[in-house]
Amino acid sequence: MEVRVRIQRYNPEVDEKPHWEEYTVEVEPTDRVIDALHQIKWFQDGTLAVRRSCLHGICGSDAMLINGRNRLACKTLVRDLGKVITVAPLRGFRVIKDLVVDMEPFFRKYRSVMPYLVNDERPPARERLQSPEERARFDDTTKCILCAACTTACPSFWADSRYVGPAAIVQAHRFIFDSRDQAWRERLQILNENTGVWRCRNIFNCVEACPRDINVNKAIAEVRQALITGSRGIEEPE
Amino acid sequence: MKQRAALRTAPSLRDTLSYRGGVGQWAWLLHRLSGLGVLLFLVLHVLDIFLASFGPEVFNKLLFLYHSWIFRPFIVLLVFGVLYHALNGLRLVIVDFWPAANVYQKPMWVGATIVSLVVTLITIAAFFWEG
Numbered sequence: 577m578e579v580r581v582r583i584q585r586y587n588p589e590v591d592e593k594p595h596w597e598e599y600t601v602e603v604e605p606t607d608r609v610i611d612a613l614h615q616i617k618w619f620q621d622g623t624l625a626v627r628r629s630c631l632h633g634i635c636g637s638d639a640m641l642i643n644g645r646n647r648l649a650c651k652t653l654v655r656d657l658g659k660v661i662t663v664a665p666l667r668g669f670r671v672i673k674d675l676v677v678d679m680e681p682f683f684r685k686y687r688s689v690m691p692y693l694v695n696d697e698r699p700p701a702r703e704r705l706q707s708p709e710e711r712a713r714f715d716d717t718t719k720c721i722l723c724a725a726c727t728t729a730c731p732s733f734w735a736d737s738r739y740v741g742p743a744a745i746v747q748a749h750r751f752i753f754d755s756r757d758q759a760w761r762e763r764l765q766i767l768n769e770n771t772g773v774w775r776c777r778n779i780f781n782c783v784e785a786c787p788r789d790i791n792v793n794k795a796i797a798e799v800r801q802a803l804i805t806g807s808r809g810i811e812e813p814e
Numbered sequence: 815m816k817q818r819a820a821l822r823t824a825p826s827l828r829d830t831l832s833y834r835g836g837v838g839q840w841a842w843l844l845h846r847l848s849g850l851g852v853l854l855f856l857v858l859h860v861l862d863i864f865l866a867s868f869g870p871e872v873f874n875k876l877l878f879l880y881h882s883w884i885f886r887p888f889i890v891l892l893v894f895g896v897l898y899h900a901l902n903g904l905r906l907v908i909v910d911f912w913p914a915a916n917v918y919q920k921p922m923w924v925g926a927t928i929v930s931l932v933v934t935l936i937t938i939a940a941f942f943w944e945g
Contacts, residue, residue, distance in 0.1 A: 644833060644834035
């Protein structure tokens with residue numbers, strides 16, 4: 577099938593502001609948006625800048641605004657979009673070129689929530705054991721691939737880029753509710769600041785945008801509850 | 815080649831409105847608008863109650879405003895605004911305090927909106943019935 581792909585282009589070396597360019601490509605209905613972008617870059621216009629890596633929806637590098645919604649270009653089929661596909665870079669980040677945005681502020685926020693296991697006790701000979709129930713407590717938030725689709729779909733983040741954003745909260749949730757972790761109180765304090773979880777207005781754009789189907793809003797609400805009750809609902813060792 | 819200044823990164827209101835979010839995005843926008851509308855009426859209401867301190871004549875003179883036909887659409891909007899803001903507010907409270915219930919946020923929004931609309935329609939009917 578033939579589709580028209582409208583792409584928001586911007587080259588900071590020559591353009592004053594972004595503009596739209598249209599390309600016509602021949603694709604299979606089961607092709608993905610990234611396949612159409614490859615066709616354009618490889619055979620029509622080599623100057624198109626697009627970022628992707630694994631092409632299988634797990635590296636999180638090709639999130640972009642496709643037909644008005646944040647999606648992964650490697651996980652969105654052409655047949656689900658119709659004859660005209662519009663592609664733009666993620667909103668709220670500085671555009672480096674075309675569809676490539678500067679993700680550094682995003683990763684800075686990710687690092688700010690201490691996204692790693694903190695446990696100062698001597699590790700046992702084999703591993704720090706955990707029951708299946710304890711593991712299930714944070715299963716949903718382990719699925720995050722840091723693609724930024726949720727954060728850049730969030731009106732609270734658009735309004736104020738200091739907001740830590742849904743992705744960083746999801747990452748914090750993954751460790752706060754891990755029974756082996758000892759720094760959950762510190763993480764909660766970080767998210768209790770005025771750039772933290774209280775900025776969420778339950779708009780649900782994050783949930784709709786997540787390509788991994790994480791219930792982002794639930795994770796944020798659980799962090800807020802932990803802050804209100806001062807407990808993460810896990811029996812703490814003395 | 816000269817490097818241009820960094821582009822404005824903050825999305826505009828137009829960007830916000832053109833994003834195809836789900837029900838939640840429109841629920842939030844309407845919640846904000848209804849909140850502002852109710853606040854506006856509250857200011858007006860404080861003002862008219864304040865005029866009562868100048869005696870019943872002044873106050874009664876002002877009341878004609880609320881009974882005029884020009885003002886009625888605003889009364890109807892006010893009824894909808896208060897109801898929607900209250901009921902959608904309940905939806906947000908439920909989502910906040912029972913995180914697992916958020917999978918029902920869409921039907922809850924539909925429910926809140928339908929109840930608000932039905933009561934608003936009844937208000938309009940009451941106006942016509944009253945004449």
